[in-house]
Amino acid sequence: MIVPVVDFSAYNLSKRDADGEELQSLSEELKAAFSQVGFVFLKNSGISQEEVERAMESSKRFFLQPEELKKRFSRKSFPNNPNHGWVSMETERLNPSQPGDLKEAFNASQLLSVLQKWPSSDAVRDFREIHTAFFQRCQELSLRVLRVMAQSLSLDPAVFLNAHQFIGTDENGTTLRSLYYPPLKSETVNEGQLRCGEHSDYGSITLLFQGSEGLQVCTRAGEFISTPSIPGTVLVNVADLMQRWTSDQLLSVRHRVLLPPVGDSSTRQSLAYFVQPDNEALITCCDGSNKYPPVTGGDYLLQRFSESYGKN
Numbered sequence: 001m002i003v004p005v006v007d008f009s010a011y012n013l014s015k016r017d018a019d020g021e022e023l024q025s026l027s028e029e030l031k032a033a034f035s036q037v038g039f040v041f042l043k044n045s046g047i048s049q050e051e052v053e054r055a056m057e058s059s060k061r062f063f064l065q066p067e068e069l070k071k072r073f074s075r076k077s078f079p080n081n082p083n084h085g086w087v088s089m090e091t092e093r094l095n096p097s098q099p100g101d102l103k104e105a106f107n108a109s110q111l112l113s114v115l116q117k118w119p120s121s122d123a124v125r126d127f128r129e130i131h132t133a134f135f136q137r138c139q140e141l142s143l144r145v146l147r148v149m150a151q152s153l154s155l156d157p158a159v160f161l162n163a164h165q166f167i168g169t170d171e172n173g174t175t176l177r178s179l180y181y182p183p184l185k186s187e188t189v190n191e192g193q194l195r196c197g198e199h200s201d202y203g204s205i206t207l208l209f210q211g212s213e214g215l216q217v218c219t220r221a222g223e224f225i226s227t228p229s230i231p232g233t234v235l236v237n238v239a240d241l242m243q244r245w246t247s248d249q250l251l252s253v254r255h256r257v258l259l260p261p262v263g264d265s266s267t268r269q270s271l272a273y274f275v276q277p278d279n280e281a282l283i284t285c286c287d288g289s290n291k292y293p294p295v296t297g298g299d300y301l302l303q304r305f306s307e308s309y310g311k312n
């Protein structure tokens, strides 16, 4: 199994609308990828490699600051939005049966909230502006992908869009997460510990921009295979709530980030844009079946967060 590369030119962000025939063939390619592999590389999406590098470079300056400075922005220290902010090394376990992940992250969500706190010391003065702009570009692209996905299942093209109307506000949990995997010494790594434990994502879809290799994706036969990092593309995957929404027609697949080889002290960066349905959107199986009970986007997300961060 390899992750297919699909050309998104027909509905590229610089285009106002798409030609009907081109859109139809794009939707067929996406359906094949999402129903068989769960992941697809999109090329010519409209988000440039320069935009990705700018966001990664600004994040890296934040992560390289002393711990005390980062702590001021810790996740859970903002009562208005418990998900926003910095996550320190080994705090999160995406595979709850294994030790904490060897990564740091910064989650940005609810951009429009005036209460949101953003890093603003000299080294990271541009952090808010760059992350907000990148969030908005990812938002535009995700809505386009969701529209094509609805068409791929012969549904009303607006069916997924209607449940993603409030991205960026406090009524929607969509998050841009910048990830930094620091250099590791193999002596200090615990048994079973990874850079990012085996998991599937929670929401509707995820856009992932990787600075280097390291991601592995699980095949239907249960074997993890390494994916390349292809500059200029965005890796898109179906997440758990979308699999449930589509009554398992589209697959949310487990993935993980491996440790670097022994003696390799390189760092790794990625940007993950986790698209979530609106908190109040009621997700019911889109084929009209009752394979899964209806759940709201907000309740589903809270339940999944409590599993990966523990109860405290």
Ligand SMILES: O=C(O)CCC(=O)C(=O)O
Pocket (backbone or CB within 6 Å): 179, 196, 201, 208, 210, 215, 255, 256, 257, 269, 270, 272
């Ligand atoms: O860093 C990566 O490449 C993947 C991260 C990931 O899968 C996640 O945070 O959900």
Ligand SMILES: [Fe+2]
Pocket (backbone or CB within 6 Å): 199, 200, 201, 255
């Ligand atoms: Fe993931």
